[in-house]
Amino acid sequence: MVSREDVEHVALLGRLELTEEEKEIYTRQLNDILGHFQALQRLDTGNVQPTAHVLPLKNVYREDWVGQHMPREDALANCPDRDENYFKVPKIV
Secondary structure, eight states: OOOHHHHHHHHHHTTOOOOHHHHHHHHHHHHHHHHHHHHHHTSOOTTOOOOSOSSOOOOOOOOOOOOOOOOHHHHHTTOSSEETTEEOOOOOO
């Protein structure tokens, strides 16, 4: 069960200023949420297979193919800073 002190502690950690009314509301809401989890824990899940996702997922790949490449001069045309045939960017360490 979540107490009012728990809500005040979490608010302090999050640097939140809560009114007295908000503290009451959040205490009630958090307890309602925990009540729903307690109801879920009473369900028999012994025959349920564990899953990572509720839907079957698979990767969809497209076939790679060689196409026309942009000419080097067109690629570098709007480059703000270049060194011969290369983009010049700031050094990042």
